[in-house]
Amino acid sequence: MSEPRANPTVRSVPIEGGRLELLELQGGSGTPLLVLGGVEHGLRPLERTEHVIVRRRERRTIRRPVTVMGRPLPDDPRDASILLHPRVIADAVARVLGTLPRPVAIEAESGGGRIALWLTVDHPELVARLVLVSAASETPARSPMAERLGRWVVLAEAHDWGRLFAGFALQMRPAVEDAPSDSFTAAARLQPRPSTPERFIAELRATLDASSFVTHRLDEIHVPTLVIAGGRDQVVPADRSRQIADEIQGARFVLDPGSGHTVRATFAGYDELVEAFLAEGDAPPAAAG
Numbered sequence: 001m002s003e004p005r006a007n008p009t010v011r012s013v014p015i016e017g018g019r020l021e022l023l024e025l026q027g028g029s030g031t032p033l034l035v036l037g038g039v040e041h042g043l044r045p046l047e048r049t050e051h052v053i054v055r056r057r058e059r060r061t062i063r064r065p066v067t068v069m070g071r072p073l074p075d076d077p078r079d080a081s082i083l084l085h086p087r088v089i090a091d092a093v094a095r096v097l098g099t100l101p102r103p104v105a106i107e108a109e110s111g112g113g114r115i116a117l118w119l120t121v122d123h124p125e126l127v128a129r130l131v132l133v134s135a136a137s138e139t140p141a142r143s144p145m146a147e148r149l150g151r152w153v154v155l156a157e158a159h160d161w162g163r164l165f166a167g168f169a170l171q172m173r174p175a176v177e178d179a180p181s182d183s184f185t186a187a188a189r190l191q192p193r194p195s196t197p198e199r200f201i202a203e204l205r206a207t208l209d210a211s212s213f214v215t216h217r218l219d220e221i222h223v224p225t226l227v228i229a230g231g232r233d234q235v236v237p238a239d240r241s242r243q244i245a246d247e248i249q250g251a252r253f254v255l256d257p258g259s260g261h262t263v264r265a266t267f268a269g270y271d272e273l274v275e276a277f278l279a280e281g282d283a284p285p286a287a288a289g
Contacts, residue, residue: 009023021047023070025057032100064282103126111207112135121218130225132227134262134263137218175234229242
């Protein structure tokens with residue numbers, strides 16, 4: 001493992017109606033990697049969480065530079081419902097990526113997966129390779145997935161953060177037959193209020209909006225794609241992730257039967273699998289002359 005990068009900083013890039021945060025980490029000479037996390041990135045800005053992010057992503061910098069992208073921060077919180085739509089976020093990300101000299105690989109988790117899909121179908125020239133983890137291309141109406149997201153919206157709009165985070169604590173775990181312990185609920189009630197709840201609520205609402213669904217365009221994706229799912233995911237059922245792999249020609253699907261929604265943290269072979277996939281897209285080193 002390489003030594004931690006010193007003094008990581010967050011850069012703020014102006015976009016129409018707000019700004020977009022980027023945490024950039026120097027790395028090896030491989031294809032640059034863009035990281036798009038889940039909807040929880042809308043709970044607070046990236047700034048002041050730099051060292052947590054570095055600990056999670058440091059391993060990727062051994063072979064390639066890494067950019068972790070936050071969610072848009074609207075100038076006016078009332079505009080969050082516009083800026084936090086997955087397709088609008090993808091367009092904002094595309095404007096930032098358009099300044100780079102070559103396409104990037106993308107590693108996207110959960111809600112970041114739908115942003116990555118819109119980015120790939122609308123701006124295919126910017127994407128070289130795609131890793132989607134615990135992701136869904138749509139939220140079917142009246143499905144358990146839609147009902148769960150709807151409950152999160154209700155709790156967030158009521159500022160009932162204790163119950164919301166209690167649900168997170170339980171639903172991010174692998175599904176089990178035993179009843180959950182009340183200790184999770186008690187611990188979750190100690191969570192502080194998010195600093196930017198309007199972003200989190202707006203993205204949840206947009207995920208339920210049929211205009212955010214991208215399934216009908218998955219056959220337009222022609223970049224190498226790896227889809228990873230947890231067999232006991234309580235947030236995004238594995239069959240929703242498998243649907244993405246089935247619709248993208250040549251996509252690989254990997255299921256870790258024991259993992260829940262946080263596959264990256266619980267799948268023992270996750271890093272090796274993703275690193276090997278990303279390395280397939282790296283240019284071979286130049287021969288010594």
